[in-house]
Amino acid sequence: xxxxxxxxxxxxxxxxxxxxxxxxxxxxxxxxxxxxxxxxxxxxxxxxxxxxxxxxxxxxxxxxxxxxxxxxxxxxxxxxxxxxxxxxxxxxxxxxxxxxxxxxxxxxxxxxxxxxxxxxxxxxxxxxxxxxxxxxxxxxxxxxxxxxxxxxxxxxxxxxxxxx
Amino acid sequence: xxxxxxxxxxxxxxxxxxxxxxxxxxxxxxxxxxxxxxxxxxxxxxxxxxxxxxxxxxxxxxxxxxxxxxxxxxxxxxxxxxxxxxxxxxxxxxxxxxxxxxxxxxxxxxxxxxxxxxxxxxxxxxxxxxxxxxxxxxxxxxxxxxxxxxxxxxxxxxxxxxxx
Numbered sequence: 261x262x263x264x265x266x267x268x269x270x271x272x273x274x275x276x277x278x279x280x281x282x283x284x285x286x287x288x289x290x291x292x293x294x295x296x297x298x299x300x301x302x303x304x305x306x307x308x309x310x311x312x313x314x315x316x317x318x319x320x321x322x323x324x325x326x327x328x329x330x331x332x333x334x335x336x337x338x339x340x341x342x343x344x345x346x347x348x349x350x351x352x353x354x355x356x357x358x359x360x361x362x363x364x365x366x367x368x369x370x371x372x373x374x375x376x377x378x379x380x381x382x383x384x385x386x387x388x389x390x391x392x393x394x395x396x397x398x399x400x401x402x403x404x405x406x407x408x409x410x411x412x413x414x415x416x417x418x419x420x421x422x423x424x
Numbered sequence: 425x426x427x428x429x430x431x432x433x434x435x436x437x438x439x440x441x442x443x444x445x446x447x448x449x450x451x452x453x454x455x456x457x458x459x460x461x462x463x464x465x466x467x468x469x470x471x472x473x474x475x476x477x478x479x480x481x482x483x484x485x486x487x488x489x490x491x492x493x494x495x496x497x498x499x500x501x502x503x504x505x506x507x508x509x510x511x512x513x514x515x516x517x518x519x520x521x522x523x524x525x526x527x528x529x530x531x532x533x534x535x536x537x538x539x540x541x542x543x544x545x546x547x548x549x550x551x552x553x554x555x556x557x558x559x560x561x562x563x564x565x566x567x568x569x570x571x572x573x574x575x576x577x578x579x580x581x582x583x584x585x586x587x588x
Binding site for chain 1: 470471474510
């Protein structure tokens with residue numbers, strides 16, 4: 261089974277692709293980021309983002325997709341931009357893969373470390389260890405996307421099943 | 425020239441279609457709303473929204489599209505939902521019509537009444553008057569969408585021209 265994890269963002273959207281075998285073992289197949297130029301207008305950036313996600317879906321053809329939920333903390337303006345991008349990511353993924361799941365940052369931390377308030381750095385180290393990677397994946401957005409994919413591979417959430 | 429105005433929303437997205445003739449006179453061709461069921465999950469609602477907007481674009485085939493910008497005031501949770509929907513609306517429109525423009529609520533109020541802090545009710549009455557409608561268009565989202573289309577028809581903003 262192929263799981264695609266997505267950490268939504270407007271400037272940088274992280275992705276991580278895992279393969280889970282019949283014994284429940286997971287390995288990383290791919291990870292990286294889709295970027296949009298900061299000097300372009302919002303609608304153009306959203307179209308670039310959609311194009312990048314479509315290419316990614318073509319390439320990895322996931323059975324299930326896990327998308328990180330938006331955690332609203334500091335900057336409302338940044339949050340709004342991310343929400344625009346997240347809307348595009350959810351739409352693009354659900355059109356291609358009905359098995360779409362969402363996880364909060366706290367659920368991801370809980371699934372990977374057993375502690376919902378773990379530090380970001382700790383999550384990245386656990387992700388690298390669990391996937392037998394030589395170092396922490398770069399950039400952070402790609403590491404975060406692998407973490408949400410890992411969280412999904414450890415969690416069974418039937419409530420997240422969508423049909424459109 | 426056909427102008428499509430959009431007031432973005434997740435539960436209810438308002439639209440208004442205007443025709444502007446060579447003398448600059450405008451008349452309303454159509455207005456209404458695209459709704460998504462509150463009991464559906466977010467990705468499904470975004471897909472329903474996209475489908476509705478596509479049907480609308482097929483029907484009115486606009487030369488230019490004007491979309492209201494998000495005004496963040498009271499409810500952050502509602503704002504996040506609207507931003508997801510707005511991302512989908514911008515994406516869907518810019519893919520079909522490169523001439524896409526954005527206006528803040530204050531710009532719309534300024535264009536229609538000459539006063540950037542006019543009351544919502546006043547904007548709706550002015551919209552109805554300018555378009556020679558018998559009453560204020562219902563629901564509010566449709567009236568707001570006609571207002572942003574009217575604002576665009578009165579305003580020349582070359583900076584809003586997108587190409588993707």
